[in-house]
Amino acid sequence: MPETIGSPRLLGRLRGFRVFRPILAGATLRERLVACLGALAGITLTGLICGWFFGEGPHIPLIVAPMGASAVLLFAVPASPLAQPWPVIGGNTISAFMGVLAAHLIADPVVAIGVGVSLAIAAMSLTRSLHPPGGAAALTALIGGPAVTSAGYLFPLFPVCINSVILVALGIAFHKISRRNYPHGPVAVPANTHATADLPPPIRVGFKPEDVDAALVALDETLDIDRHDLDRLLRQVEFQALMRTQGDLSCREVMSRDVITIRSGESVERARDLLLAHNVRTLPVVDSGNRLVGTVGLRELALRQAGGLAEAMSEASTAAPDDPAVGLVPNLTDGRTHAIVVTAPDRSVLGVITQTDLLATLARSASAKAFTLQAASAA
Structure with a gap:
């Protein structure tokens, strides 16, 4: 995180x-x-x-x-x-x-x-x-x-x-x-995981690379920073501003607590049935102590060549219950992650936050702030 x-x-x-x-x-x-x-x-x-x-x-x-x-x-x-x-x-x-x-x-x-x-x-x-x-x-x-x-x-x-x-x-x-990045190379631009011509969700809104180029032309100065690093810095500034203005809700307050899970020893067919019956895209896989060992979805099951559930599951994206919920935005907009599993320090599953949960939270927060501003203006 x-x-x-x-x-x-x-x-x-x-x-x-x-x-x-x-x-x-x-x-x-x-x-x-x-x-x-x-x-x-x-x-x-x-x-x-x-x-x-x-x-x-x-x-x-x-x-x-x-x-x-x-x-x-x-x-x-x-x-x-x-x-x-x-x-x-x-x-x-x-x-x-x-x-x-x-x-x-x-x-x-x-x-x-x-x-x-x-x-x-x-x-x-x-x-x-x-x-x-x-x-x-x-x-x-x-x-x-x-x-x-x-x-x-x-x-x-x-x-x-x-x-x-x-x-x-x-x-x-x-x-x-010393674990420093040298030679320094530009960070790869996020790719659209759906193999379409659209820009990836994280960079589809807000400023665009041509806006950065136009700003550099307007400043008419030479800056000692790589063009790609400047773009990455500005996007991180946007995220930090979002955290400052929308970071009051914790994962504990947003997460779904009645989590549908599956034991690592159960069958692939059982996992598929649970995903379809509960209309979820991500299913946490736990051991006998309810500790998270991975996640599985319909896509992973479809791509499975052989073996059981252990061969189909992927590494889980996790968060702590007290982490700001808005901090999950980069993960849940990367085009691959559909849910974040909230875990305790011992990896036991406490809840799940999906893309829908986060979207509803941000919409509610934006509406509340807009109402507060309107009330302040009316007063």
Whole structure:
């Protein structure tokens, strides 16, 4: 279940958020500490690995300064489009090449540094590898001193490209260990489970992707957030607002308590008879202690190839009795889930909330609020 506005866990996180006062949206003190640890491991190991493989010497640096800036993005804001593997590797390498090119073609160093950085921005933009430390990589190629100048066109390959590849590889490993999503990919758009051309119910109403695009055009600013992440954020804002305004009813108040269940050892025919006799789409399957082990519906029974009830049932969607009923909206509108089973901590079945139950609850709540507003206006 998603965290709700009133949940103790989320309130605790919000309090910590306010105390830390991060400059980036969504950042927490824990996230920043993880970023520090990641940068420590990433930069140190990058230097050590380059030292082991290429040896030490004054002829060329083993690690270049732009890697420090890349580490900030890679470990502190891993969801940023500017911190993904291709921007880190491609942006740094391409920019270093632009800097070397400017140094060889332009004699005046002041003009060369300006041209080098501007070429780096243009090249990164065209190759979809925009990475802010790339500007520093271009400058390093221009003002890095005799060791960098003597390396010539090899400088973008080593150390810049090699440093970037090692840093990204270490970043992927670190984020996997710390259970963070990197490389950051867009969340798949919900699919219509009925194989029709209609949009899925969760995104059929409200704003549409073209509305987000129009808003970005109207703002006329470049935001450091992926377009799909922005869409997902706005939909989560909509859901949190719904929770705040409609989250006063708990599952306990909405659920049906006289639940039709079936024991896991009973026959498939018995399950089909119960579904049809009571006109329900989901049947909780329980063990001998009335503890939930799964659910079954007519579709699951029809798709069953062989075996008994255990082979036909699917994993149940559950909620606690004190959870806000409106928090079930994402589950009950996903096109697959028709009922949520309300369970006690020991998994014993307490009740069921269907799509019809939730729809009636939201309609009643909306009517009550509209009546209250009308009464207030009349007064």
